[in-house]
Amino acid sequence: MMLFRIECKKIFRSAAFIVYCAISLLFFLTNYYSDCADVEYSSGGSVAVEDHDRIMDGALNSLMGDYASNRYICYPYGFYKSVHLKEKKRDKVKEYLKEITGADDKGFEEILSKGEVYYEGYSTEKMYSYHDIPVKEGFEYERFCEIMADVDDMLGGGSIYDPENLMYSFSLVPMPEEDIKAEQDAFIKEDKITGGLARLFCDYVGIDLGILPVFAAAWLTAADRKRRMHELVYTRDISSVKLVFARYAALLFTMFIPVAAEMLIALIQALVVYRGESMDMLAFFKLPMIWLIPILMFSTAVGVLLTEVFSSPVAILVQVVIWFRSVVMTDFPLSGETGKFTLVCRHNTAFGREIFLAGMDDFIFSRIFWTIVSLAMMLLAAAVYSAKRGGSFNGIRLFGKDSIFRRKA
Amino acid sequence: MENRIVIKNMDKYYGRKQALFGIDLTIEQGMYGLLGRNGAGKTTLMKVIAALHKKKRGEVTVCGVPVEEASKIRSMIGYLPQDFSMYPNMRTDEALDYLGALSGIPSKERRKRVNELLRTVNLIEHRHKKVKQLSGGMKRRLGIAQALIHDPKVLIVDEPTAGLDPEERIRFRNLLCETAEERIVILSTHIVGDIESTCENIAVMDEGRILWKGTVGELLENARGHVYTANIEKQYMAQIKKEYIVTGMIAQAEYTTVTIVSDAEPDLPNAVLTEPDLEGAYMYCLRSNGCDLKGGEL
Amino acid sequence: MVSGCLARIAYSDVRHNFLPHYLAAVGVLLITPVIFGLSELTAQMAAQPLEIMPLLMGIILLTPILAPEQNECILETVRSKKMSRHIVNAMRIACALVLLSVLIFALGWYMRCNDSEVTVKMCLGALAGAFAIGSLGFFCAAVTDNIIVGYMVSLMYLIMNFFLRRELGKFFLMSMTYGIKGCKPVLAVSGAVLIAAAMIYRRAVKNER
Incomplete structure (x- = not known):
């Protein structure tokens, strides 16, 4: 003492x-x-709801945009990091997108062409965004999560596609009155x-x-x-x-x-x-x-x-x-x-x-x-x-x- | 330019606490010893002379230069602090070279000086060793080499032999004496033997004051007639220590031969007046100046 | 003569006293691409790595300027030499700043090569921030005679920047990331003031000349 x-x-x-x-x-x-x-x-504030359709729609459109621009946003260490995928992995993402949309090669090209072009800051690089690409009818949420987990893995983790964060990334709604x-x-x-x-x-x-x-x-x-x-x-x-x-x-x-x-x-x-x-x-x-x-x-x-x-x-x-x-x-x-x-x-x-x-x-x-x-x-x-x-x-x-x-x- | 250090009526404070009281001292060329107990103010006095501490009052000039002109003073002074230490990862010769550069010596001359000094202090074989690998004695020798690197007019060494073995101590003293031939060397110590074998002139300090100054001979002369030896039975030793200042003890089989410092003849049956040694003379000096010696302890 | 001596001192200092710190700062540069994306960034996005990582380098390089003399016995020996401690410290700061600039411009150049919008002005801004926070660490270490306090204050100031942001006004270290103008000159001046204040303090209170 x-x-x-x-x-x-x-x-x-x-x-x-x-x-x-x-x-x-x-x-x-x-x-x-x-x-x-x-x-x-x-x-x-807003609240995250586990609305599978909403999550799948949001994530699909976002992933389409990232795929088309070949630029994926990640926060592996809490800071912004943009990831570019090499050919092989890019093809894998494409296969996943085709699976989720249920499109064949031709159909996919068609969907891809619907992207809106935008530019970030003073950058001259074309970026694409998508809004109304639908998920294939009856697509299983479990399978969707598996795909997202693999995409997140390919990106090195910390992306918005991490299945644990999907709800917070794509399914935020204003808090209802009763809540x-x-x-x-x-x-x-x-x-x-x-x-x-x-x-x-x-x-x-x-x-x-x-x-x-x-x-x-x-x-x-x-x-x-x-x-x-x-x-x-x-x-x-x-x-x-x-x-x-x-x-x-x-x-x-x-x-x-x-x-x-x-x-x-x-x-x-x-x-x-x-x-x-x-x-x-x-x-x-x-x-x-x-x-x-x-x-x-x-x-x-x-x-x-x-x-x-x-x-x-x-x-x-x-x-x-x-x-x-x-x-x-x-x-x-x-x-x-x-x-x-x-x-x-x-x-x-x-x-x-x-x-x-x-x-x-x-x-x-x-x-x-x-x-x-x-x-x-x-x-x-x-x-x-x-x-x-x-x-x-x-x-x-x-x-x-x-x-x-x-x-x- | 005069070759001496003059201190006139100098006071030094640490915050509100006064550490040195009205110091008056003139130090000429050769070895000068500052003798005193731990905490007597020797280190403080030396640091003021080396322009490491500021004085409050009085005048201190080193070879005619007032200590306020720190830069000039530093180029004239070599200082070996009590606990000399150097960047542990530097090699011995590098450390010396670095300190030479800090003293502003041009590189060609520095290289020459470093080798010369390493030879003088007997470290030339160890020049590639890192500072942290040197023994205590070697480190002290490196300390003296660094203090001499710019060939200073004044060398200040603070408790240089503390912690050295007897052989190292003798070697170190000799080294100091050699260097004192052409400069002022101030040596502070609480080990009387160091002064005895090296210094002609000394000052005794206690509690921030100069108690006494003069030659070693004069100090011995002062004590003459006040140092006694006696053979004491062991059971009385405790009492003797209480009553007298004991400066030496040699244990024999049945009794102990003690050396005592006393103003008057001690009331002991076999006390004999003896020729004082420097230790006894120093103790007598402290005692006659009213220092509290706590049962003869140094 | 003096310059020759200074070069010698600088060489020994870098080699024996500061090499680990220099290596650590280079290490920070090397891990930057792992933590941040550095390619194809807009000016504002590029500002994030360009501002944050140099802050760490600044802390690593400038805070320990007085560390070799933390041992008072060493300080006593080097203080008794003719060369002013301020000159030695200023030279160490200069060396640290040179390395800091090289690292920042290397980072900026690398980002530029990877199609990020990085300008010389941005690099100078990053340098100003790193200089300011490093000087803060140096100042605190000099005043308290304790390097750990230097690291503590500078790191905590960095952390506070993540939380308080705009509330720090002109002293915000990540102003380019948030598009706030006018902070960097203030930071550069503050850095210089802190270094001068540290030296004045050491001179006045610690009798260091």
Whole structure:
């Protein structure tokens, strides 16, 4: 306990922690706080419906256009990428299109000639778009999905033809009145407002917790070496597990402080914005704990473990990649974005209680999964620390050279 | 241009904390020793002379140039910090060449100097080794080579022998003495033996003040009549340490021969007045200036 | 004489102190075609890869300018030399900027060869953004004496750009992608101001000359 207190004090006095708090607060204020400054009872947006005819029509026409222009739009890493297919694959797409439209070679050429020509920007390249090409009567949706999956595969993934996203790409409709009403009811009565806001809160705060803690963790882990204290600490009789976990606990505790402050600010804001409504006063403290702590635990563990192993800031690079995959490379729906192994869960709306609850099992699974992974990583970090203490391991040097933390010469 | 360092009534602060108090010192050509306990202010004084720290008050001139003219001072001074360190991935000769370039030496001359110095400090065989592969003693020698790379008029070395084995230490001292023939060398240390075998003139510092300055002979002379030896039975050792400043102990089978520094003759049955060594003289100097020596600890 | 010494210092610095960073920046260039499509893009579409990837390069190249002297013992030794630290740092920044420019123009040229609408002005705009965010990292590292803080602030500023966009006003790093005019000169000037401020701070507070 004393060690924990000393470590906390050390963190409080570090520039990395102060900057961490400042960035965390700034991020919170510019995102969540400014988003929730006005009263809103419903998203009032569009909703994806599983209308197979609608999906098949939309996807077919879009694919026709892409085929004719030989330009397919993909977002494999969350960024725009246009893909051109080579002859062989192009022919395969053509065969698929023929299968879906039920046309023969001649018929297909005829359909193809119906395209409208347009130009993008100042480009002189002809682009084609199609609107009313019909799907063959009685075409099976399952088969359609198989074809789309193969097309998506040929394009390298991340295209609008990914069967999992077809609904969001081609079957969005304005939200019907009764759905808006239901959403409002769920928000006011079941979520008691703060429950919904807490989800949005977690969505935003999860984004910065997925990356920020790794810096502070890397800093603290490297600090002994930088101050050339490591040998002094190595020779003390405290067990490696105790030391590593005391530091880990101190990091988690200190780095949760700004989050706790943000929870409080969010609650006060909700009380002011939605005054007069009945609210769940504890909502901001319940869900965020379950949602956010595993994220904090994992990104901190990455920082500690990799800095211990490599004695270099490579942890930052690794966490940036993990964060990028988990935040930027998410698929279309930003609500209810929870898989069994999702680290940073996304739900970029105060509404959509049902979608969120539908994914609850996966959500809980993912939280437990990442907690266990983090603890396992810390046990490994303790083992590495212990090996370094005993001199049987000296850290892996990147580029066969000392990193910035090791300039001890 | 005069060949000496003159410090007049100099104060130095770290924030609000005063680190040096009214330092007055004139350092002539040859080896000059700064002796003092850890935290006495030796390093701070040296850094002010090397234009690495700013003084608050007073005057410091190095060979006639005030320390405020940092660039001029740096071309005149070679500095070896207490914990010398260099980019670990550079080869030894490259590191020296790099530091020579930082000193503004043209490349032809630099190449010559690097080889010369590596030979002088006995590192020529290790010139292709990376800095991180050098032993502690080798690194110190590289340190002195880098301090001499631009043939400075003044060489400042801070605790140069700390952590060296006896053989390395002797070699290092000799090296310093050789270099002192044509320049001012300031050596700071808390190891009395270093000063004894190298310096003629010394200053003793404590808590940011100069307690004493003069020659080694004068320091010994001061202590004459105040250093005693006595044979003490082991069970009384703890008490002796409490009452007197013990500067030396040799354990025999039944008793311990102790060297004691004391103003008056100690009240011990077999105490004999003895010729002071520099260690004893230094301790006497600290004591006679009212330093708290905590049971004879250095 | 001085130029000869500077060349020597630059060579050693690049080889021993910054090679991994330089390689990492080249690595960022090489993975660009994997993440983004680079061919047949309109000016606005081409601006996306041309703006985002150089920002990472800027962080990688400019933030660690002071990293070799994170060890105070080394700093003490090199500070005692005649050559001003500011000149050495300025030279390191210049080297980083040269590499940054080469990488950005290489990316732009590659895109142009692949029928994307890329102009010299766009490349200069990308350079301005990369310079600004790298300078931010350099400034924070210089003030806190902590390279990690430099990386943290610059990376977080980059992330904020994805979320706040236009709200960042003239300090928006991806203005070309969104067709906003007038940001790049402000960014270039801010970068220069941050570097000057860092150097002034090191001179005034850390007595670095």
